Amino acid sequence: MAPSTETKDFNVATSVLPTHFILVPLVAQGHTIPMVDLARLLAGRGARVSVVTTPWNAARLQGIADSARRAKLPLDIVELPFAPADDGLPPGCGDDIDTLVPMFQALHRLAGPFEAYLRALGRRPSCIIYDRANAWTAGVARSVGVPLLFFHGPSCFYSLCELTVATHGLVEEREMCVMPGLPVRVEMTRATCSSAFLNTPAWEAFQKNAMEAIRMADGAVANTFLDLEGQFVSCYEAALGMPVWALGPLCLSTRDEAALACRGDKDKPTAVDQSAVTEWLDAMCTGSVVYASFGSLVRVLHEQLYEVGHGLEDSGRPFLWVVKESEVAASPEVLEWLPALEARTAGRGLVVRGWAPQLAILSHRAVGAFVTHCGWNSLLESVAHGVPVVTWPHLADQFLNERLAVDVLGVGVPVGAAVPDGEAVMVARGDIARAVSELMGGGDVAEERRRKAKEYGERARTAMAIGGSSYQNLTRLIQRFTPSDGNGKEQ
The missing domain is CATH 3.40.50.2000 (Glycogen Phosphorylase B;)
Structure with missing residues (x-):
């Protein structure tokens, strides 16, 4: 979670701050949906938001883009050139479990176009929030010099267990073991953590790259709320050594019927x-x-x-x-x-x-x-x-x-x-x-x-309402990445 110091309520929608968030979701539907919810939430608070994705995924998000335009939200969808067929993949490979890992690998080809897009912007964006599976994003952000947060879709409970396994080398354990450093007793095997179907060299290489990218980030965004997973958010934040912004449940980010109708x-x-x-x-x-x-x-x-x-x-x-x-x-x-x-x-x-x-x-x-x-x-x-x-x-x-x-x-x-x-x-x-x-x-x-x-x-509803924990964390997140005038003052 974000630092716990109290801040006054700050409705960014009433300001003219040129805060610009770049969101880079994974093209799989279950990953894209919560990040688009986050994009709409940020835009609803007055920040400019650009969702960067592939042409196929952008077409699937057309309803979201139309809804944002009707609501006059500063949210746009940016397409980067990407042809799955170049890697022998079908257009909708993000929702096909058989092509999941090859799709992760192929998406690295977006790094060059993404860097070109960032450098072509008239003003450096305030922050990049990338799906943890898009590890290639971290290198681009560091090359361009933009602050970086990673978005990890699963629960903080799972994320903490996953990080504990990687940190303590428990991925080699075949027998049941107890996870150290968790606030509750958790017994699990390697298969329980990562699921046996993913225990392949290609998947393990992907996981290694993802963990290395995390170390380059300035923090994490989590789709959860403190009254649900507060103890695990705190432990995850301590284990990472960086702030974890609990902003969910993101599914409650809108009540617009048109947006809900095209969600997923x-x-x-x-x-x-x-x-x-x-x-x-x-x-x-x-x-x-x-x-x-x-x-x-x-x-x-x-x-x-x-x-x-x-x-x-x-x-x-x-x-x-x-x-x-x-x-x-x-x-x-x-x-x-x-x-x-x-x-x-x-x-x-x-x-x-x-x-x-x-x-x-x-x-x-x-x-x-x-x-x-x-x-x-x-x-x-x-x-x-x-x-x-x-x-x-x-x-x-x-x-x-x-x-x-x-x-x-x-x-x-x-x-x-x-x-x-x-x-x-x-x-x-x-x-x-x-x-x-x-x-x-x-x-x-x-x-x-x-x-x-x-x-x-x-x-959950209380957390997302004005003054709730997730609402306040979003306020702090936007304030944290609001540009200054060079004298330490918000513009």
């Missing part, structure tokens, strides 16, 4: 699609619906989809289940049984094929549970809206995020997913139905879990 919307659904979901939820009782979705990156095999569908059906609860078009198209078997499932659960279940307006769903009064892959964006969105979770991690930071939700925050019930060891680990329908029933059932434990989720939702 790469498939551009029609208004009818969204209204159909809302109308279905409107007909349901408060807190009765189970929402199930597994993010943009996870690809669920047809055998597992079968278990998900039947597990939701067997739970006896109303459910809204999002299935990716790619999952349906790749599995003829799904096309055989999914219509029958929809027919059997008509009126109680709704299957959305493709994209769904997640924030609108989670904020609806009818939703009482979220079956999630534990990606930090989804988990934080659920917490911010007071919805408890059934945790079903698949890879990367998700297993540690599950530990945070279940063991530390007390807002989740695990479905029983195991850390993968080279092959997908199936979860049976009975486990899904059991976890849903446990989360949404009666009893003191279930009631306490729901109470905690609601309380964290209230704290």
